[in-house]
Structure formats: structure tokens, C-alpha cells
Amino acid sequence: MATPMYARYIPPKAKNTRGKASVSLPVPEISQAKEQPGKTKQQSKDQPKKRKRETKDPLKEKEDDVTIPSVLKASEVEEVPAKKEHRSKDRPKKRKREREEKSHDSEDNGTKLKKHKSVLSKFEKVSKIAGAARESAVDIPAEEIKESPTELHGLTPLPQPEPVPEPEYHPTFSALPPWLAKPTTVSSSAKVPFADLGLDARLVEQLEKKGYKEALAVQSAVIPMLLPGLHQHFGDICVSAATGSGKTLAYILPMIEGLQGRVLSKLSGLIVVPTRELVTQARVVAEQITVGTKIKVGTAVGNISFPAEQELLVKKDKRFDPEAARLLHDKANEQLRTGFVERGGIMGDLMHMPPGHVPHYESSVDILICTPGRLVEHIQSTTGFSLSDIRWLVVDEADRLLDDSFQEWVDVLMKALEVESTSEQALARRKIISRNPWLKPERQLTKVVLSATMTKDLSKLGSLKFRRPKMVIVENEDQNIHSCAPGTDMTGDGESFELPPALKEWAIPVGTGLDKPLYLLKLLQTNILSQWEMEKTDTPTVADVDTESSASSSSSSDSDNSDSDSASSVSDSSEDSSSEDESDDSGVDTKKKLSNPKHRSKITPKNQADISSRVLVFTNNNENAARLSHLLAILHPPLKNKLGTLTKSAATKSSQKTLAAFATGKIRILIASDRASRGLDVPDLGHIVNYDLPRSVTDYVHRVGRTARAGKEGQSWTFFTKTEGRWFWNDIARASAIRRAQKVDRAIVDAETLNEEKRTTYEAALRELRVAVEGSTGRAVGR
Numbered sequence: 124m125a126t127p128m129y130a131r132y133i134p135p136k137a138k139n140t141r142g143k144a145s146v147s148l149p150v151p152e153i154s155q156a157k158e159q160p161g162k163t164k165q166q167s168k169d170q171p172k173k174r175k176r177e178t179k180d181p182l183k184e185k186e187d188d189v190t191i192p193s194v195l196k197a198s199e200v201e202e203v204p205a206k207k208e209h210r211s212k213d214r215p216k217k218r219k220r221e222r223e224e225k226s227h228d229s230e231d232n233g234t235k236l237k238k239h240k241s242v243l244s245k246f247e248k249v250s251k252i253a254g255a256a257r258e259s260a261v262d263i264p265a266e267e268i269k270e271s272p273t274e275l276h277g278l279t280p281l282p283q284p285e286p287v288p289e290p291e292y293h294p295t296f297s298a299l300p301p302w303l304a305k306p307t308t309v310s311s312s313a314k315v316p317f318a319d320l321g322l323d324a325r326l327v328e329q330l331e332k333k334g335y336k337e338a339l340a341v342q343s344a345v346i347p348m349l350l351p352g353l354h355q356h357f358g359d360i361c362v363s364a365a366t367g368s369g370k371t372l373a374y375i376l377p378m379i380e381g382l383q384g385r386v387l388s389k390l391s392g393l394i395v396v397p398t399r400e401l402v403t404q405a406r407v408v409a410e411q412i413t414v415g416t417k418i419k420v421g422t423a424v425g426n427i428s429f430p431a432e433q434e435l436l437v438k439k440d441k442r443f444d445p446e447a448a449r450l451l452h453d454k455a456n457e458q459l460r461t462g463f464v465e466r467g468g469i470m471g472d473l474m475h476m477p478p479g480h481v482p483h484y485e486s487s488v489d490i491l492i493c494t495p496g497r498l499v500e501h502i503q504s505t506t507g508f509s510l511s512d513i514r515w516l517v518v519d520e521a522d523r524l525l526d527d528s529f530q531e532w533v534d535v536l537m538k539a540l541e542v543e544s545t546s547e548q549a550l551a552r553r554k555i556i557s558r559n560p561w562l563k564p565e566r567q568l569t570k571v572v573l574s575a576t577m578t579k580d581l582s583k584l585g586s587l588k589f590r591r592p593k594m595v596i597v598e599n600e601d602q603n604i605h606s607c608a609p610g611t612d613m614t615g616d617g618e619s620f621e622l623p624p625a626l627k628e629w630a631i632p633v634g635t636g637l638d639k640p641l642y643l644l645k646l647l648q649t650n651i652l653s654q655w656e657m658e659k660t661d662t663p664t665v666a667d668v669d670t671e672s673s674a675s676s677s678s679s680s681d682s683d684n685s686d687s688d689s690a691s692s693v694s695d696s697s698e699d700s701s702s703e704d705e706s707d708d709s710g711v712d713t714k715k716k717l718s719n720p721k722h723r724s725k726i727t728p729k730n731q732a733d734i735s736s737r738v739l740v741f742t743n744n745n746e747n748a749a750r751l752s753h754l755l756a757i758l759h760p761p762l763k764n765k766l767g768t769l770t771k772s773a774a775t776k777s778s779q780k781t782l783a784a785f786a787t788g789k790i791r792i793l794i795a796s797d798r799a800s801r802g803l804d805v806p807d808l809g810h811i812v813n814y815d816l817p818r819s820v821t822d823y824v825h826r827v828g829r830t831a832r833a834g835k836e837g838q839s840w841t842f843f844t845k846t847e848g849r850w851f852w853n854d855i856a857r858a859s860a861i862r863r864a865q866k867v868d869r870a871i872v873d874a875e876t877l878n879e880e881k882r883t884t885y886e887a888a889l890r891e892l893r894v895a896v897e898g899s900t901g902r903a904v905g906r
């Protein structure tokens with residue numbers, strides 16, 4: 124009796140009693156039994172077993188699945204427990220009836236029908252109970268009850284609901300402090316005449332002589348904040364402004380204005396920059412502005428010996444002060460007694476002093492421009508080098524410098540700045556201030572921190588210990604600014620950078636990258652250098668090329684200006700050749716064929732001296748720069764005297780020579796490592812080539828920022844290989860962190876059209892280079 128009732132017996136039209144619910148039920152086996160009276164008891168006993176076996180068949184199972192719902196109506200499911208209860212109560216009666224039936228059966232000659240009658244009577248009872256239950260339930264018209272159509276499914280997964288999109292998270296708070304979260308923004312078009320900035324007339328005149336008629340946006344915003352007046356900010360300033368926007372004058376002018384009346388030299392302004400080239404560059408700007416004043420500008424970069432640099436920075440003298448002399452001598456005696464004798468320094472100098480005198484040190488410079496490494500050396504080892512009178516501290520290229528933990532320069536500098544001045548005037552003033560606390564403190568140190576890619580990392584900025592800081596951001600408010608993430612501005616929590624508005628960026632696919640030198644040669648030929656520049660020197664033979672000294676030789680040699688008419692060795696058939704797009708990026712911007720004559724420089728005697736047709740080529744390391752320089756010189760010998768290299772390993776003097784030659788146009792192609800990517804200002808530089816892809820977004824921003832400076836036009840060309848394409852387009856060309864006025868366009872260089880002779884020369888050059896490098900270092904050379 125374990126089989127449920129509905130499984131054992133299902134009546135033919137179960138519930139159509141009141142013309143309401145009409146449910147078609149499976150044909151009941153009992154009726155079959157009725158119709159087949161010849162079936163034996165054994166057969167009917169076997170029936171459940173047979174069904175059990177049948178249910179093992181999956182197809183059968185499916186059939187059951189389909190039929191069962193029509194049987195299992197809610198009212199009937201509820202009937203089962205009701206029936207059970209009833210049965211347990213009526214058990215004695217039932218047995219009695221069964222006995223009666225049995226006796227009747229025996230009377231009826233033991234036919235099977237009697238047994239079925241008992242089952243039928245049970246069913247009638249159940250039906251009565253179900254009928255009563257149904258009467259108490261709400262009547263539903265039969266036509267409203269529809270059988271749900273059977274859905275058949277194959278093996279394909281059932282359709283799933285659309286995933287609910289995650290709601291966009293717009294924090295109503297910022298993790299940054301208010302001065303960083305809500306910076307002061309300045310439009311890059313907000314220019315003001317220098318005379319309106321509160322600068323001294325002499326300074327304005329000096330600037331006009333240089334051809335600067337009005338202050339650029341960053342200067343118009345920052346100078347008034349640093350000078351006494353209505354807009355003065357009593358605290359420190361962080362500045363974020365695009366490359367070439369004029370940040371150098373924005374900090375140098377107020378510093379010079381503030382120190383003009385100075386009679387005695389005191390080290391009052393300290394400018395820290397990352398490279399020696401930038402020290403030299405900032406010094407040139409400062410010296411141009413200080414002409415006619417007593418302000419002395421010094422540098423510390425390590426291009427001369429350390430003792431020589433010490434002498435240049437600090438003047439040593441003697442001062443009659445018996446009391447101070449006695450104290451110092453006591454200290455010296457104590458050191459002798461304990462054995463801990465200080466070598467050099469003030470104790471060393473004391474030995475050479477006449478009785479009653481002490482050594483006296485004075486700064487030889489008012490403004491010091493230096494690299495962080497050399498600064499730390501002077502703080503730690505130069506006697507009399509004191510930062511206690513510093514009023515201006517400038518950290519240019521701040522994000523780069525704060526990344527640099529070299530010699531823990533920030534900590535050393537901050538400690539040195541905390542040391543109070545021990546000069547007599549300072550001591551006297553401190554005495555007065557202690558009695559009159561409302562008086563201004565003796566020294567007010569203002570920190571100015573600048574970059575085109577300013578960090579918002581508090582852990583880095585915090586190391587500079589700002590006092591009431593303010594962030595100033597200069598941004599282009601042009602509606603056409605292309606920012607891949609709509610609404611990206613420079614004031615959010617994330618870091619975002621702006622490119623110069625007049626910069627045109629191009630991206631050039633270079634296949635696997637194996638023939639990059641040939642691509643570069645073709646690009647120089649078609650779009651950067653004029654034909655005159657490509658061909659003007661006598662063509663030397665491959666053997667003539669001095670690989671090691673191409674940079675220095677080119678900087679010193681003044682190329683012969685004969686207007687050579689010799690036929691170009693570079694094929695110019697690119698116009699009709701169809702270029703194949705081998706890059707893997709998708710949906711890329713307009714493709715431009717660079718061999719189109721309208722992109723070419725016109726060959727006229729006039730533009731022979733056009734220095735904007737110079738190019739700065741960036742490689743990823745010194746080795747690549749030297750190798751490329753060598754290959755180009757062999758590939759196209761007329762370029763030999765127009766090539767220079769600028770790498771970290773080059774001596775300061777040689778780098779300065781190379782840079783000067785590049786600035787004056789003697790060198791047309793400067794191949795450099797990332798050393799040249801920060802801050803370098805080469806006036807009217809027209810082109811940048813990223814021969815190797817930069818390693819980061821910030822590197823890209825600084826590299827391309829060497830052109831299109833101070834509102835002038837410039838172009839950048841970035842080579843990308845098949846494997847680099849995705850990164851370049853996603854992280855640089857369409858990066859939400861970069862705001863640009865013009866989108867990056869794709870350009871095709873037909874390096875294939877370079878003639879066979881060039882390819883043969885290229886192969887020969889590679890072999891020669893391999894032999895040269897393997898010979899000297901035992902290493903293999905790639906291209």
C-alpha cells in the first residue's frame with residue numbers, strides 16, 4: 124500500500140460533476156482491469172512492480188512528468204491526509220466491510236471484480252470528501268481554467284534573465300583633503316599682461332626684451348598668489364599645468380621679485396629638479412631675469428669636483444668672537460679627551476683661526492638650483508651650507524622627484540629646513556618676537572610644487588609637510604576636449620593630465636617591430652625632414668661612419684651647406700603603394716598615408732634653415748639610443764652629421780654640447796632615452812617620435828610634451844608593434860586619464876617601399892653592429 128492512491132487509480136473524468144472544472148485524466152488502469160476481466164490476481168499484483176520498472180525508463184519518466192500535474196490538483200493533494208485520517212478512524216468498519224465483501228466474494232465465486240468494488244467504494248468515499256471540499260471552495264468557471272501548454276526543451280540551456288546592472292557608484296564624499304579635492308581651476312586661456320601682476324617695472328622690461336608680451340595662464344594665476352598683495356596666498360602651492368605652459372617663470376619671477384632688495388647674500392631660494400639638464404635650463408632662465416640685480420644664482424649638479432662646488436657655494440671667513448671661540452675650543456678639547464674627534468667641519472677650520480676668532484660662513488648664492496642627490500651631499504658634508512634662511516622651496520617635476528627615494532632626500536631636506544638660523548640678526552629678531560607674539564615670524568617658508576603630471580598621492584605630498592596648501596590646476600575649457608571617459612576633468616579624485624592644445628598625435632603600426640629603423644627613416648624622409656636636409660651632405664661610405672662618436676662629432680661639426688642635387692637613395696614610390704594594415708587594434712581613427720605630398724615639407728631654400736623640422740626620437744634605454752643612432756647613420760649616410768644622442772651615461776659637458784647643437788639646428792635628429800622626456804625645453808621643436816613605446820601614461824605625456832610648447836604647434840609620432848597596439852590604444856590613445864584637444868590619428872608608413880639597396884644596407888649594418896657588440900661584450904644584438 125505504499126503506492127499513493129492517485130498512482131493506483133485515476134478515474135476517467137474525475138471532476139466534471141457540476142459542469143465546472145473539466146480535467147482530462149489518464150485512462151485509469153482500473154477501468155482497463157474492468158474491461159479485461161480475464162486478468163489474474165497475480166497480474167494485478169504485479170502491476171505496481173511493472174510501473175516501478177517503467178519509471179526507470181527516462182522517456183517514461185518524462186511521460187509521467189507530463190501526466191502527473193493534471194492529476195495532482197491542489198484539492199486532491201490536500202485530500203490525501205484527509206483520507207488517511209478517515210481511514211485510521213474507520214479501520215474496524217473497513218475490516219468488517221472487507222469481511223462482508225470477502226464473504227460476498229466467496230459467494231460470487233471469488234471473482235476479482237469484488238476486490239475492485241472495494242477499491243471503488245473507497246474511491247467513492249474519497250470523491251465525496253473531495254466534493255465537499257470543492258463546494259466550500261470558490262467556483263471557477265470551466266472556461267477560465269486552461270491547461271498550461273507543455274513546454275518542451277532540448278539540451279540548450281534555458282534562457283536566463285538579463286543580469287541586473289550594478290548601480291553606478293557616485294561617492295558623495297572624497298577621500299582627499301579639501302585642498303586636493305576642490306582645487307582652484309584656471310582656464311588655460313586666462314592671460315594677463317605682466318605689468319598687471321604687480322611685478323617690478325625692471326622685470327617687466329626684461330621680459331618684454333625676451334619677447335614675452337603677456338603672462339601665460341599658469342603665470343597669471345600663480346604669480347599673484349606668491350607676491351604680497353590682494354591675491355597673496357599665505358601657504359604652500361601645488362601647481363598642475365600642461366607641459367610647455369610656462370611653469371618655470373611662474374615660480375622664478377616671484378622669487379626674484381621677493382629677493383630684489385637684498386643687500387647681503389643669503390641662501391633664500393632653493394629649486395630642486397630631477398636632472399642636470401634641467402638644472403642648467405632653469406639657471407639660464409633665472410640668469411636672464413636677474414640681469415641688473417645683485418641676486419646670485421648657483422647650481423649644484425656634480426659637473427665639477429665636490430670641493431670645488433663647496434667653495435663656490437659657501438664663503439669661508441673669520442669673525443672675532445672670544446666667547447664663541449672659547450666655547451668651540453672647550454668642545455674641541457672634550458673631543459680630544461674622549462677620542463671622538465670630528466674631522467673637517469667647523470672643528471677643522473677652528474684650528475686655522477687666530478686667537479679669539481671663530482670661522483664664519485656665508486652663502487655665495489641667493490638661489491640654488493640643484494638635483495636632489497647633490498643637495499643631500501651638501502647638506503651632509505658642506506660646512507656652513509645652511510638652509511635656515513630659505514624662504515622659497517621649489518620642487519619642479521614633483522611627481523617624479525617624490526617617486527625618487529634616492530638617499531631619502533625629502534627627509535634630509537625637511538630636517539635641514541627645520542634648523543633655525545643662528546645669525547645674530549636672527550637671534551635678535553627671535554628675542555623681539557618672543558616678547559611680541561603678534562609680530563610676523565622671522566622667516567616664512569613658501570613651498571611651490573609643480574608638474575604636468577601632478578600626483579594626488581597624499582603619502583608622497585605629505586612628506587613635504589605643507590602649510591595651508593592650495594592646489595592650482597590649469598585646464599583647457601575648450602568644449603572639444605577629447606577625453607575618452609565623458610566628463611573626466613582634472614579635479615576628481617583620480618589623476619588626469621592634459622596635453623598641449625596644439626599637439627597633433629599620430630600612431631604608426633610597425634608590424635613586428637623588426638624593421639623599425641626603416642620605418643623611422645621613411646618617416647623622416649616623408650614627413651619630418653625636407654629633401655634638402657635628407658641629402659645635403661656628401662654621402663660618406665659605410666666605413667666612414669664612426670659609430671661611437673656620432674653625437675659629439677655631429678654637435679661639433681658644422682655641416683657643409685652645399686645644396687646637393689644628388690639623387691635621393693630613398694624610393695619615393697610610396698604614394699601609389701597600398702599599405703596593409705597589420706595592426707591588431709580595432710575601430711581605430713582615421714588612417715592617413717604619410718606619403719601624401721600635402722604632408723611633405725616643401726623643398727625650398729627658405730626652409731633649409733627651418734629649425735622646426737627637428738625631431739627628438741625617444742628610445743627606452745641608452746643602448747637602444749646608441750644602436751639606433753649607429754644604424755641610421757649607416758642606413759642613410761647623409762644623416763650622419765645631423766644625428767646626436769642624449770643618454771644618461773653621457774658626460775654633462777657632452778650632453779650640454781649636444782643639446783646646444785640641437786637647439787641651434789646643427790643637429791636635426793636627437794635620439795634620447797627618457798632622460799630627455801622631463802622638462803626639456805627646446806624652442807620650436809616640431810616633432811617627437813616615440814620609437815619605443817613609453818612605459819607609462821606619465822612618460823608619454825612628458826615625452827610628447829617636448830613639442831607644441833607655449834601655444835606653438837607640434838606633432839608626435841608613436842610606433843607600436845602588433846603586441847603593443849592594444850595597450851597603446853586603450854591606455855594612451857583613448858585613456859580617460861589624458862585630456863587632449865585633438866584625438867590620436869593613425870598613420871601608415873610604407874617602409875616596404877624603401878628600395879632594395881636600403882634593405883641590403885640595413886642587413887649589412889645589423890651584421891656589423893652584431894659583430895661590434897659581441898666583440899666587446901660577448902652579447903648578442905637584436906634590432
Ligand SMILES: Nc1ncnc2c1ncn2[C@@H]1O[C@H](COP(=O)(O)OP(=O)(O)OP(=O)(O)O)[C@@H](O)[C@H]1O
Pocket residue numbers: 334335336337338339342364365366367368369370371372574575801802803804806828832833
Ligand atoms: N609669457 C610667455 N610668453 C611666451 N612664451 C613663454 C612665456 N613664458 C614662458 N614661455 C616659453 O614657454 C616655453 C615653456 O616654458 P617652460 O619650460 O617653463 O614650460 P613648463 O610648463 O615648465 O614645461 P614642462 O612641464 O615641460 O617642464 C619656454 O620656451 C618659454 O620660453
